[in-house]
Amino acid sequence: xxxxxxxxxxxxxxxxHAQLEKLELEEAGERPKxxxxxxxxxxxxxxxxxxxxxxRFPYLCQSHGGGxxxxxxxxxxxxxxxxxxxxxxxxxxRLRKSSVGVWRTVSPYMVGVGIASxxxxxxxxxxxxxxxxxxxxxxxxxxxxxxxxxxxxxxENRTGLVSDCARSSPVDYFWYRKTLNVTPAIDxxxxxxxxxVLCLIAAWGVLYVCCIRGIETTGKAVxxxxxxxxxxxxxxxxxxxxxxxxxxxxxxxxMPDLAELANPxxxxxxxxxxxxSFSLAFGGLISFSSYNSVHNNCEQDAVIISIIxxxxxxxxxxxxxxxxxxxxxxxFDDCLGGNILTLLNTFDLPxxxxxxxxxxxVLRDLNATHPNIIQDLNLPTCNLNTFLSEGVEGTGLAFIVxxxxxxxxPLSPLWAVLFFIMLFCLGxxxxxxxxxxxLVPLQDLGVFPKSWPKEAISGVTCLVCxxxxxxxxxxxxxxxxxxxxxxxxxxxxxxxxxxxxxGVVYIYGVDRFNEDLVFMIGHKPNxxxxxxxxxxxxxxxxxxxxxxxxxxxxxxxxxxAWDPESEKFPTLEKKPYPSWIYVIIFILAGIPSLSVPGAAxxxxxxxxxxxxxxxx
Amino acid sequence: xxxxxxxxxxxxxxxxxxLCSKEVCDNYGYKVRISIKTALxxxxxxxxxxxxxxxxxxxxxxxxxxxxxxxxxxxxxxxxNKTARVSFWFLVTSPANTAQLVPRGQVEAAVRLSRNRxxxxxxxxxxxxxxxxxxPTLAPPISYDTPPWLIVFGVxxxxxxxxxxxxxxxxxxxxxRSKKNLLETEEEEDRRGSITAxxxxxxxxxxxxxxxxxxxxxxxxxx
Numbered sequence: 001x002x003x004x005x006x007x008x009x010x011x012x013x014x015x016x017h018a019q020l021e022k023l024e025l026e027e028a029g030e031r032p033k034x035x036x037x038x039x040x041x042x043x044x045x046x047x048x049x050x051x052x053x054x055x056r057f058p059y060l061c062q063s064h065g066g067g068x069x070x071x072x073x074x075x076x077x078x079x080x081x082x083x084x085x086x087x088x089x090x091x092x093x094r095l096r097k098s099s100v101g102v103w104r105t106v107s108p109y110m111v112g113v114g115i116a117s118x119x120x121x122x123x124x125x126x127x128x129x130x131x132x133x134x135x136x137x138x139x140x141x142x143x144x145x146x147x148x149x150x151x152x153x154x155x156e157n158r159t160g161l162v163s164d165c166a167r168s169s170p171v172d173y174f175w176y177r178k179t180l181n182v183t184p185a186i187d188x189x190x191x192x193x194x195x196x197v198l199c200l201i202a203a204w205g206v207l208y209v210c211c212i213r214g215i216e217t218t219g220k221a222v223x224x225x226x227x228x229x230x231x232x233x234x235x236x237x238x239x240x241x242x243x244x245x246x247x248x249x250x251x252x253x254x255m256p257d258l259a260e261l262a263n264p265x266x267x268x269x270x271x272x273x274x275x276x277s278f279s280l281a282f283g284g285l286i287s288f289s290s291y292n293s294v295h296n297n298c299e300q301d302a303v304i305i306s307i308i309x310x311x312x313x314x315x316x317x318x319x320x321x322x323x324x325x326x327x328x329x330x331x332f333d334d335c336l337g338g339n340i341l342t343l344l345n346t347f348d349l350p351x352x353x354x355x356x357x358x359x360x361x362v363l364r365d366l367n368a369t370h371p372n373i374i375q376d377l378n379l380p381t382c383n384l385n386t387f388l389s390e391g392v393e394g395t396g397l398a399f400i401v402x403x404x405x406x407x408x409x410p411l412s413p414l415w416a417v418l419f420f421i422m423l424f425c426l427g428x429x430x431x432x433x434x435x436x437x438x439l440v441p442l443q444d445l446g447v448f449p450k451s452w453p454k455e456a457i458s459g460v461t462c463l464v465c466x467x468x469x470x471x472x473x474x475x476x477x478x479x480x481x482x483x484x485x486x487x488x489x490x491x492x493x494x495x496x497x498x499x500x501x502x503g504v505v506y507i508y509g510v511d512r513f514n515e516d517l518v519f520m521i522g523h524k525p526n527x528x529x530x531x532x533x534x535x536x537x538x539x540x541x542x543x544x545x546x547x548x549x550x551x552x553x554x555x556x557x558x559x560x561a562w563d564p565e566s567e568k569f570p571t572l573e574k575k576p577y578p579s580w581i582y583v584i585i586f587i588l589a590g591i592p593s594l595s596v597p598g599a600a601x602x603x604x605x606x607x608x609x610x611x612x613x614x615x616x
Numbered sequence: 617x618x619x620x621x622x623x624x625x626x627x628x629x630x631x632x633x634x635l636c637s638k639e640v641c642d643n644y645g646y647k648v649r650i651s652i653k654t655a656l657x658x659x660x661x662x663x664x665x666x667x668x669x670x671x672x673x674x675x676x677x678x679x680x681x682x683x684x685x686x687x688x689x690x691x692x693x694x695x696x697n698k699t700a701r702v703s704f705w706f707l708v709t710s711p712a713n714t715a716q717l718v719p720r721g722q723v724e725a726a727v728r729l730s731r732n733r734x735x736x737x738x739x740x741x742x743x744x745x746x747x748x749x750x751x752p753t754l755a756p757p758i759s760y761d762t763p764p765w766l767i768v769f770g771v772x773x774x775x776x777x778x779x780x781x782x783x784x785x786x787x788x789x790x791x792x793r794s795k796k797n798l799l800e801t802e803e804e805e806d807r808r809g810s811i812t813a814x815x816x817x818x819x820x821x822x823x824x825x826x827x828x829x830x831x832x833x834x835x836x837x838x839x
Contacts, residue, residue, distance in 0.1 A: 136772075137765070139768070140764075140765035140766075140768040140769050140772075141764070141765045143764050143765070143767075143768050144764045153757060154754055154756075154757055158754065158756070159754075160754070195765075198769060199769070201773075202769060202772055202773055202776065205773065205776040205777070205780070206772075206776055208776075208780065209776050209779040209780055209783070212780065212783050212784075213783070213787070217783070341651075341654075344701060345649060345701070345703075348699040348700065348701040348703060349700065349701060350700040350701060350702070351651060351652070351653040351654060351701070351702070352653060453787065455783070455784060455787055
């Protein structure tokens with residue numbers, strides 16, 4: 001398709017190849033640069049590899065047919081992830097600006113795409129750093145033996161355990177009561193939780209230290225934050241494999257169920273996971289690659305980073321499931337042990353009579369001889385697969401399931417510290433990209449006066465974000481976070497990604513883009529890139545977007561709440577959102593999405609007005 | 617003589633039997649369940665009469681410790697209904713009068729007081745040496761003067777603040793240094809501008825290292 005939309009004035013807005021070459025040789029220009037290629041690669045890997053690789057991918061993998069999920073994941077990685085990544089790298093490297101600058105250069109009407117990216121990066125930064133604050137809280141609490149989430153606290157009279165804790169579990173109680181102090185409904189704010197405010201300040205403080213001078217400081221920080229997670233994952237893999245039941249977990253994770261491939265939700269979830277996992281459309285990747293030398297091989301970078309991201313997802317899933325397998329086996333053994341003890345006590349049999357191996361046989365014999373007594377006992381059935389498929393994702397996996405597994409391992413504080421350091425590094429390196437996607441567009445838009453130093457700009461931004469982030473450390477903060485996560489970080493990104501592809505291929509012009517790539521990396525991108533950029537990837541994005549949009553609009557909106565008064569406690573209760581939430585949802589999803597056409601209309605009106613004035 | 621002894625011996629168990637009846641046990645006794653294999657695994661010992669003697673002795677000790685004046689003996693602890701599970705009922709009779717049984721409440725209080733000692737004698741825990749009906753004593757929670765998390769938080773915030781201050785100071789120093797350099801080069805430019813009038817002299821000056829400043833100029837200008 002040789003379709004290119006008319007784009008007057010493009011030549012004037014971009015630097016020509018000759019000018020770029022000159023810039024490169026003289027090393028002039030105030031744009032910051034990477035100290036070396038390793039910093040750039042580590043920063044991009046850190047941005048792409050985040051908490052989602054650890055707590056979303058394993059859940060998707062296990063719930064969508066195990067090993068069979070690899071097929072849609074890898075196919076969509078190749079058709080959607082890699083082309084978009086290469087596109088963002090190349091356009092950033094060529095036009096040498098942030099996301100707002102790049103899209104404004106491509107066409108003044110497309111500045112809305114950059115603004116939408118900036119808004120989404122801002123909204124995501126707000127809640128993502130709160131998750132890091134939670135991780136820091138758990139990290140601070142890991143330096144004690146026994147771990148505070150391993151046992152229930154006593155109630156006031158010291159006669160028994162606190163009732164909420166006794167009814168649910170110590171880990172649930174520590175998460176919902178001691179960390180979040182969550183209210184039963186989103187309407188009740190519950191006030192600011194002072195300990196979480198402190199952790200939030202700590203999280204933004206650490207981020208400020210690392211981003212204070214832009215990539216000058218970030219580039220040094222990523223040597224640690226991008227490599228440490230791999231080290232910790234390896235340690236956990238080795239430790240995990242030596243635990244009982246770990247292999248059952250891995251087998252359960254990767255057992256392929258090819259029937260799931262026929263389910264469209266599998267493909268949709270795979271596409272969404274690839275897209276969100278690559279942190280595309282945030283604008284951070286465009287920014288990072290704009291600091292590269294103009295002849296950097298962005299094609300190779302895109303392929304390498306995609307492979308690393310996919311490998312990390314699979315590696316992290318394996319590690320997580322060794323630990324989940326261990327936990328499930330422990331629960332199964334405890335369940336079975338409890339049943340055996342009940343039988344021994346009821347029938348006064350010697351301890352060696354019933355073991356794990358002959359439990360079923362003995363139970364059947366006893367049921368035949370004394371059916372009434374067995375029925376009265378109400379023995380729970382212990383099934384390992386049920387325990388394994390208590391698949392949890394998100395914060396539930398990290399702060400409830402995994403922390404419980406850690407309490408059952410010897411030397412628990414050590415594993416807790418390592419685990420939370422790993423989560424902290426994963427989250428922080430992703431935050432670098434998010435903040436880059438906020439700071440540099442703000443500078444390009446001229447929000448801050450030019451005389452302000454970088455330190456002041458990043459300081460003010462971090463301070464404002466910290467204050468806005470106080471929403472998430474109230475009692476109802478967790479519900480707000482889930483809201484932001486579902487709506488701010490989903491639909492607008494899909495729209496931006498689609499617009500990016502259309503913008504580069506049809507407005508910037510794929511021919512000009514190909515020439516740029518010949519100039520930058522020395523050869524024309526082959527037929528694979530041409531096909532994916534022009535047709536396949538935009539089509540995939542459109543399909544995912546439509547599915548997401550339709551399912552979001554049509555489904556009933558509710559949230560899950562921790563309500564000790566509810567009947568189904570400790571199961572979380574589904575509650576419908578109050579009506580004023582729809583305004584908030586519109587602000588979260590609507591404003592970034594609508595800024596794309598909105599900015600275009602605004603620019604068009606301005607141009608028409610200028611023409612009208614100059615005509616007069 | 618021998619006939620009397622035989623009669624007593626046959627009568628004694630008959631006298632003891634009513635003690636182990638269901639009503640008496642329910643009102644005055646406690647059921648004990650012992651799970652040695654669960655607790656100790658390979659190191660488990662055999663439960664035999666000697667162990668039972670030790671149990672009776674520890675309960676007598678507990679009663680002595682609780683009452684602190686009455687001298688209980690092993691013979692005051694009566695054990696009934698032993699099973700292969702290793703569970704049995706026990707009753708405590710008053711040392712003054714073997715027919716009088718100690719009330720349940722007192723037995724419970726005595727066991728509670730010395731629970732730890734009884735458990736340690738058998739290398740068991742509250743769950744594996746179970747007195748059915750007597751709740752295990754809850755360990756008091758560990759209380760800290762400063763919560764440990766605040767200490768770690770303090771350390772982290774200290775490092776962060778130190779980092780911020782260092783980085784800001786280094787930027788400030790760089791700026792003042794570059795401003796100073798700028799002022800010095802400006803002064804040098806002005807000075808060179810005023811010597812230009814001396815023609816050839818200033819060319820030989822310029823060939824010299826332009827970084828050298830003030831002292832050389834003074835020396836040469838004396839010529």
